[in-house]
Amino acid sequence: MVSMLTVDNLTAGYDEADVVSNVSLNVIEGKITCLLGANGAGKTTLIRAILGLNNIRAGLVTFSDKDISSWATHDIASEGVTCVPEGRRVFGKMTVLENLQAGAFLERNASVVMQRLKQVYDFFPKLEERSDQLAGTMSGGEQAMLTIGRSLMSNPSLMIFDEPSLGLSPLFVKENFRIIKDINEKGMTVLLVEQNVRQTLEIAHFGYVLSQGKIVASGSVDSLKNNSELRAAYFGSA
Amino acid sequence: MDPGFFAQYLINGLVQGITYALVAVGFTLFFGVLDVIKFSHGDVLMLGAFTALALFLGLDQLSTPAWLSLTIMLCLGVIAMALLGALLCKFLVLPLKESPPLNTLLITLMFGSVIREGVRLFFPNGSNPKPFPALLPETSINWGNLNLRLDSVILIFTGAMAIVLTHLFIQKTRMGLAIRAVAQDEETARLMGINFNKTVLMTFALGSGLAALSGISTGLYYQEINFSMGLMLGVIGFSAAVVGGLGSIYGAIVGGLLFAFLQTLGAIWFSVPAYKDVFAFTVIIMLMAWRPTGLLADRSAERV
Numbered sequence: 182m183v184s185m186l187t188v189d190n191l192t193a194g195y196d197e198a199d200v201v202s203n204v205s206l207n208v209i210e211g212k213i214t215c216l217l218g219a220n221g222a223g224k225t226t227l228i229r230a231i232l233g234l235n236n237i238r239a240g241l242v243t244f245s246d247k248d249i250s251s252w253a254t255h256d257i258a259s260e261g262v263t264c265v266p267e268g269r270r271v272f273g274k275m276t277v278l279e280n281l282q283a284g285a286f287l288e289r290n291a292s293v294v295m296q297r298l299k300q301v302y303d304f305f306p307k308l309e310e311r312s313d314q315l316a317g318t319m320s321g322g323e324q325a326m327l328t329i330g331r332s333l334m335s336n337p338s339l340m341i342f343d344e345p346s347l348g349l350s351p352l353f354v355k356e357n358f359r360i361i362k363d364i365n366e367k368g369m370t371v372l373l374v375e376q377n378v379r380q381t382l383e384i385a386h387f388g389y390v391l392s393q394g395k396i397v398a399s400g401s402v403d404s405l406k407n408n409s410e411l412r413a414a415y416f417g418s419a
Numbered sequence: 420m421d422p423g424f425f426a427q428y429l430i431n432g433l434v435q436g437i438t439y440a441l442v443a444v445g446f447t448l449f450f451g452v453l454d455v456i457k458f459s460h461g462d463v464l465m466l467g468a469f470t471a472l473a474l475f476l477g478l479d480q481l482s483t484p485a486w487l488s489l490t491i492m493l494c495l496g497v498i499a500m501a502l503l504g505a506l507l508c509k510f511l512v513l514p515l516k517e518s519p520p521l522n523t524l525l526i527t528l529m530f531g532s533v534i535r536e537g538v539r540l541f542f543p544n545g546s547n548p549k550p551f552p553a554l555l556p557e558t559s560i561n562w563g564n565l566n567l568r569l570d571s572v573i574l575i576f577t578g579a580m581a582i583v584l585t586h587l588f589i590q591k592t593r594m595g596l597a598i599r600a601v602a603q604d605e606e607t608a609r610l611m612g613i614n615f616n617k618t619v620l621m622t623f624a625l626g627s628g629l630a631a632l633s634g635i636s637t638g639l640y641y642q643e644i645n646f647s648m649g650l651m652l653g654v655i656g657f658s659a660a661v662v663g664g665l666g667s668i669y670g671a672i673v674g675g676l677l678f679a680f681l682q683t684l685g686a687i688w689f690s691v692p693a694y695k696d697v698f699a700f701t702v703i704i705m706l707m708a709w710r711p712t713g714l715l716a717d718r719s720a721e722r723v
Contacts, residue, residue, distance in 0.1 A: 253609075253614075254615075255615070258609070258612035259612050266610065270604055272600055272607070279596065283596055283600050283608070286593070286613055289593075335611065
């Protein structure tokens, strides 16, 4: 098992306060690794620190054997890390097509971009139908699709999903998890950050549980399912 | 009104309006990508005109033909101000990104004063108005009461071309896509691999180059420039951008043309030209009260 992304004793936060401290985790190549935690556990802070959107106080982030701890966000992206951001942040005043083109910003070869566009359209036929529509006028579920398609356009080697089920209707949540599973089955390495424990554990291979800024449980999904603390905290039974 | 007079006013107003629109587009671009108001914009415009004038004085010594002088003045003037805009952004604006917007506003206001006073003190005899060379063809045709100057037509055409090219650059190129992405959602843009700082510097260079073009056009049209010309043009350009809807390029164009139209209307009604600005600004204030986010922008003002 090769670890594609390794976080080693990372501490990060805002102003004076450390939000996450001494967090270590591995994202295994070709697998879905999930990061579970309640609101305020520090999931988003951790992801932002990995992506270079927040400063890292201490610790190391290694991606494909490169130390990316102090890299700028756009340089991390050019290494093949992409993030489907929380809250379906599409470029609302751009068309669907332009959003997808923005996703492939780093690819200068137009024919390669066209090829990827075709793949994304094959995966999400709805996006092709809506290619000229302003992204901001689409429904929440369609925007969620678009953010995933946009990330795929960069031909990433690691996809980070930041709370993809947040604010979606149950039907779309289910659909979203199915899509993530599909993408992974085609070989993509995934780091899935979620609150939705039950459905996340259905598709993930490995997991970490973050609570008050610290990793409190980790291991294979099967071991997590049987972890009594986790069961107590999230499933309501010991 | 006599159609000749009407056409005359229309042409004069268009020359003015395009000049204002060029300034307003800069304000709108800066606000779009960085949510800042850069108040040294008018002074950068003035420095662009003085740079062109200094170049002319040098080229004149070498008895360079007029068209070549003009080309060199335009290109170097625009490039120099684009560089200045990028430097200003890198050293004064970007470092203040996390601080309150008022700080950026103040520091660019002060930087504008430095440029202005610098020109006044260090340009030879800089406190007096300077004659600007009439390098455009002086031919004109008379058509009833209309005196159509060829230089007006050239200036309108050049300004309009610059705005159209800017628009195409932003809508059709890869760099333009980056500018729009940054304007709409900075963090998501960075996640797509877009270099935020580079994009913002590029935008400031673009806006400042347009200001230089506007300054040189003003010099060519009035054949006179002075160290404080940027104050009024800056305020007018800013008002035009705000009334059109800060962040929207169409808004900036509409705002610039509208201001020139109001000035012309004021000049006709009051028959005392001095009142034209009072009239124009009064109407602009009323428009702002009526539509606080601008004529063309909705609440979530479109950025670039």
